[in-house]
Every structure is written in structure tokens, then in C-alpha cells.
Amino acid sequence: MNKETLAFFALLFTMMSISGSPYPYMLIIAYLIHELGHLFFASLVGAKIEKFKLSTFHLSLSYDCSKITYGKEILVCLGGIIFNLITAGILWLIPAFRGEACQFFVICNLSLALMNLYPVSILDGAGALKALMLIKLRQDLAEKISNTVSIIAVFAMWLLSIYLQLAFSSNLSLFFISVLLLMELCFSFKNI
Numbered sequence: 504m505n506k507e508t509l510a511f512f513a514l515l516f517t518m519m520s521i522s523g524s525p526y527p528y529m530l531i532i533a534y535l536i537h538e539l540g541h542l543f544f545a546s547l548v549g550a551k552i553e554k555f556k557l558s559t560f561h562l563s564l565s566y567d568c569s570k571i572t573y574g575k576e577i578l579v580c581l582g583g584i585i586f587n588l589i590t591a592g593i594l595w596l597i598p599a600f601r602g603e604a605c606q607f608f609v610i611c612n613l614s615l616a617l618m619n620l621y622p623v624s625i626l627d628g629a630g631a632l633k634a635l636m637l638i639k640l641r642q643d644l645a646e647k648i649s650n651t652v653s654i655i656a657v658f659a660m661w662l663l664s665i666y667l668q669l670a671f672s673s674n675l676s677l678f679f680i681s682v683l684l685l686m687e688l689c690f691s692f693k694n695i
Contacts, residue, residue: 526607526608532611537583545568548571553567581627583615583619629649633645660680
């Protein structure tokens with residue numbers, strides 16, 4: 504199976520999983536807010552925006568951080584998370600936004616922010632961690648540590664999903680996310 508086929512099935516699965524929610528468009532809006540956060544901070548620190556792309560199961564921006572400091576690169580990596588947290592915080596604090604739809608949107612933003620903090624190389628948390636390591640470590644060592652942490656993190660998520668399924672008969676979302684992350688990791692390591 505090639506990457507494009509995987510991307511199609513992953514996108515199809517994602518759309519099917521959110522179509523069962525009462526407000527499927529809200530997850531898409533949370534994704535856009537997330538990417539706007541990256542765009543805002545990339546523009547703010549002078550990183551060059553290369554392209555907007557659809558990856559395996561998320562939207563993403565490609566930007567060139569080669570001409571900025573690692574501290575600014577960390578800010579760009581965390582920009583989407585920051586925007587999602589700000590959006591969730593504002594909506595949570597304003598009493599007029601206490602309805603079911605708004606609470607679902609807050610959960611979408613918080614979930615997206617927390618998921619992207621996870622230290623898997625294709626997510627923002629790993630990008631920030633790698634940039635942080637590059638402040639003190641050689642690039643080859645930082646990449647080796649980042650790749651190892653990514654593999655361990657995805658494997659831990661996969662084990663947790665199996666445990667939750669067996670113990671509580673929870674839905675399979677976490678399992679599918681961990682499998683998709685693992686497949687994306689395999690493709691990214693193959694291209695190195």
C-alpha cells in the first residue's frame with residue numbers, strides 16, 4: 504500500500520468517525536484554527552511558509568525554519584497548540600458559550616492540542632522537543648533520540664488502546680490513531 508492510498512483511507516476513516524458526532528464541522532474548524540496558529544507564529548518569527556498540505560490524517564503547513572533560532576522554531580511548532588488552547592479557554596470562560604455545541608468545540612480544541620503535544624515525529628510535540636534538543640545536541644544525536652522517543656510513544660499509545668479496548672470495551676479511535684501514527688512513522692523513516 505502506498506502513502507497516497509493510506510492517506511485516502513485514513514481521511515475516509517476520520518470523516519466517518521466525525522460524521523457520527525453531533526457537530527462534525529467543528530473538528531474541521533479546530534484543525535483550521537490549529538494550522539492558523541502555526542501560520543501566525545511562522546509569520547511572526549520570520550519562518551518561510553513553503554506549502555499547505557494534507558497529510559495522512561491531518562492538515563499541516565510546511566515551513567522552513569532553517570533561518571530562525573531553535574527557540575523560534577519551538578514557538579512555530581507549538582503555535583497550533585497555543586491557538587487551540589486559547590480558543591478553548593476563551594470559549595470556556597465566556598458564559599454565553601456554554602451550550603452543547605460550544606462544549607463540543609472546546610473538547611475538539613483541547614483534544615487536538617493534547618494530541619499534538621504527544622512526542623511522535625509527525626506531531627508538533629516532537630518537533631518542539633527536537634528543536635529543544637538541537638539547542639544543546641548535535642543534529643544526528645537529536646534525530647536519533649527523537650526517532651527513538653517517537654517509536655516508544657506510538658508503541659505505548661498502541662498498548663494503551665489495546666488495554667482500554669479489552670478492559671472497558673472503549674471505542675477503537677485510539678487504536679486507529681496509534682496504527683495510523685505507526686504507519687506514518689514507517690513512511691517517514693523509510694524516506695530518511
